[in-house]
Amino acid sequence: MTGVVAYDREDAGAPPSLVPDYRSTVLRSPRQPLVRIPATLTETSGPTGHWERLMVGPSGIDMTTQHPGAPQGQRIVVSGRVLDDRGRPVPNTVIEIWQANAAGRYVHSADTWDAPLDPNFTGAGRVVTDAEGRYRYVTIRPGAYPWGNHKNAWRPGHIHLSLLGPAFATRLVTQMYFPDDPLIEIDPIANAVPMPYRQRMVGRFDIDTSVPAWALGYLFDIVLKGRDETPFEPDAGDDHDH
Numbered sequence: 001m002t003g004v005v006a007y008d009r010e011d012a013g014a015p016p017s018l019v020p021d022y023r024s025t026v027l028r029s030p031r032q033p034l035v036r037i038p039a040t041l042t043e044t045s046g047p048t049g050h051w052e053r054l055m056v057g058p059s060g061i062d063m064t065t066q067h068p069g070a071p072q073g074q075r076i077v078v079s080g081r082v083l084d085d086r087g088r089p090v091p092n093t094v095i096e097i098w099q100a101n102a103a104g105r106y107v108h109s110a111d112t113w114d115a116p117l118d119p120n121f122t123g124a125g126r127v128v129t130d131a132e133g134r135y136r137y138v139t140i141r142p143g144a145y146p147w148g149n150h151k152n153a154w155r156p157g158h159i160h161l162s163l164l165g166p167a168f169a170t171r172l173v174t175q176m177y178f179p180d181d182p183l184i185e186i187d188p189i190a191n192a193v194p195m196p197y198r199q200r201m202v203g204r205f206d207i208d209t210s211v212p213a214w215a216l217g218y219l220f221d222i223v224l225k226g227r228d229e230t231p232f233e234p235d236a237g238d239d240h241d242h
Contacts, residue, residue, distance in 0.1 A: 013197025013231045021188040023149050039169070060136030063097070063125045071121035073102025073140035075215040078176070078203065081133040082163065085225045089133025095222075096162040097125040097137060104145030104157070113146060138215065144183055156183035156190065163222065174230050176220045177202045193231040200230050 018029035060079070064071055082090040100106050100123060103115040107122055121140060129135045142157045156177055163172040177184050179202050184190050190198060200223070209217025222230045 013193055013200065015192035015231060019188060019192040021150075022192055023188075025192075060138065061097075061125045061127050062138040063123070064121070064138055064140060066122055066125075067120040069120040071101065071118050071140050073118075073121075073143070075138065076141050077136065077138050077209055077211060077215045077217045078159070078220055079134070079136040079209055079217070080220040080222065082129050082135065082222045082224065083133055085223065089129070089131070090224060091129055091131045091133055093129040093133070094164040095127050095129070095135055096164070097127070097139070097159060098162075099123045099139065099159045100142040100145055100157075102140050102143050104143035104155075115143070115145065141178065141216075144181075149188060153188075154183055156181040156187050161222070163224075165224075172222070172224065172230070174222070175201055176218075178218070179203065179205060197231055 016029075017025060019025045064075055082093050082095070084090055098106075100111075101115075101118045101121045103118070105111060105113070105115040105117055107117065107124075123139075123142075125137055125139070127135050127137050139159070142159060144154050144157050147153050147155050158175040158177050161172075161174050161176060163174075165171065175189075177190060184198075184202070190201070193201065203218040203220040206217045206219045209219060211217070224230070
């Protein structure tokens with residue numbers, strides 16, 4: 001294959017494809033070295049002129065007002081910036097958000113455990129960074145839930161984030177965890193990212209982002225590539241990561 005070169009992971013914080021404790025990677029991880037295929041116009045171009053239809057800028061989106069009533073759970077505000085490896089803001093970047101509800105249940109047919117669904121919470125949203133790379137959204141803190149990876153396995157509460165770059169092939173999928181969650185230390189997915197890089201996926205409580213008598217606030221900056229890049233999420237398995 002002309003022009004194909006070996007693909008190298010650029011940061012020790014990037015999780016390996018094979019993490020035996022995360023069982024689904026045993027079946028799905030590649031057994032041969034990855035290769036980088038030269039990009040063509042298909043991979044380097046994407047939609048333009050459509051982001052203005054989405055919620056743009058620091059005002060963000062409120063995922064707690066998408067239904068007639070208020071959802072159950074602790075209301076939170078998550079804000080931060082998307083930056084490149086030199087600390088420069090990355091504007092006009094689409095961030096897709098999805099999560100479980102306060103009881104740890106996803107609105108998805110594959111999620112069949114007996115935690116209640118919340119008729120006032122879908123757990124999905126979308127926001128676009130402003131000219132300074134800032135974003136903000138309101139949601140509820142997601143609950144932990146069991147998964148079938150091993151006996152008595154529970155996933156820590158987390159929010160999924162997918163960032164769409166300027167081209168169809170430029171996408172980062174990651175998770176934001178919460179700083180006071182003891183399940184992070186025993187979660188095979190989180191632990192696929194070695195320390196200290198794992199801390200890049202943990203949001204930081206911020207009293208100034210909190211809204212008095214209304215919501216707790218968390219900061220979560222997302223860095224694309226470079227020494228401080230946000231580790232991407234390992235391939236999703238039976239984790240309801242749909």
